[in-house]
Amino acid sequence: MCTVSPIAGGLHEVxxxxxxxxxxxxxxxxxxxxxxWIEVASVVGKKK
Amino acid sequence: MLDxxxxxxxxxxxxxxxxxxxxxxxxAEVKSALLAYVAKHELVNRVEQQxxxxxxxxxxxxALYGSPKNAKxxxxxxxxxxxxxxxxxxxxxxxxxxxxxxxxxxxxxxxxLRPITVAAKxxxxxKVCTFVTGFEQYHLSGDALAEALRVRCASSTSxx
Numbered sequence: 001m002c003t004v005s006p007i008a009g010g011l012h013e014v015x016x017x018x019x020x021x022x023x024x025x026x027x028x029x030x031x032x033x034x035x036x037w038i039e040v041a042s043v044v045g046k047k048k
Numbered sequence: 049m050l051d052x053x054x055x056x057x058x059x060x061x062x063x064x065x066x067x068x069x070x071x072x073x074x075x076a077e078v079k080s081a082l083l084a085y086v087a088k089h090e091l092v093n094r095v096e097q098q099x100x101x102x103x104x105x106x107x108x109x110x111a112l113y114g115s116p117k118n119a120k121x122x123x124x125x126x127x128x129x130x131x132x133x134x135x136x137x138x139x140x141x142x143x144x145x146x147x148x149x150x151x152x153x154x155x156x157x158x159x160x161l162r163p164i165t166v167a168a169k170x171x172x173x174x175k176v177c178t179f180v181t182g183f184e185q186y187h188l189s190g191d192a193l194a195e196a197l198r199v200r201c202a203s204s205t206s207x208x
Contacts, residue, residue, distance in 0.1 A: 001200065002195075004194045010183055011182070012184070014178055014179070014183070015194050016117055016178045016180075017177055021166055023197065024178060024180055025166065026200070028166075031188065033186055036077060037075070037161065039165045039166070041166070041168070042143070042167070043167060043168070043170070045192075
């Protein structure tokens with residue numbers, strides 16, 4: 001499941017359920033975003 | 049779609065280095081202007097080649113750290129390594145960026161380009177979610193991303 005929700009500053013946040021980091025990176029790469037401009041974080045603990 | 053973002057800077061105090069204070073310079077151009085000035089005015093420290101004599105040239109010191117009267121954090125340093133001098137100079141310039149999407153003309157915009165953040169976080173106990181933020185600057189729409197991800201992730205084997 002994938003949703004878009006607004007966050008502070010008029011920006012939006014895309015949320016996918018599950019750990020979809022590789023899929024997201026692959027998508028952004030296919031859209032032409034260079035790896036240098038993607039910041040990957042994994043806070044898989046007890047946060048939020 | 050092809051993004052070619054690059055950092056461009058507008059110079060303010062660089063009147064002595066280049067002719068224009070309202071032109072855009074890439075990081076490489078700023079560095080070569082800095083080194084050219086250093087070479088011309090012989091600002092390399094004779095004892096330690098790694099360091100530049102910042103204090104010995106008023107214009108240089110002002111360009112990097114502001115004029116002495118306006119110094120907010122005490123006295124500007126006497127010596128600086130080339131990297132530090134470059135970052136000090138860039139700090140006094142306005143950040144701009146240039147981005148090209150697909151085959152279109154590159155758009156030049158003011159401000160710094162922030163990277164897209166992809167973060168996997170745990171929500172409500174053990175449910176892991178992946179968040180993508182900061183993609184607007186790259187002319188990507190949230191809806192388009194969500195739609196594309198919906199297709200990709202639906203076929204993956206990650207349950208939830």
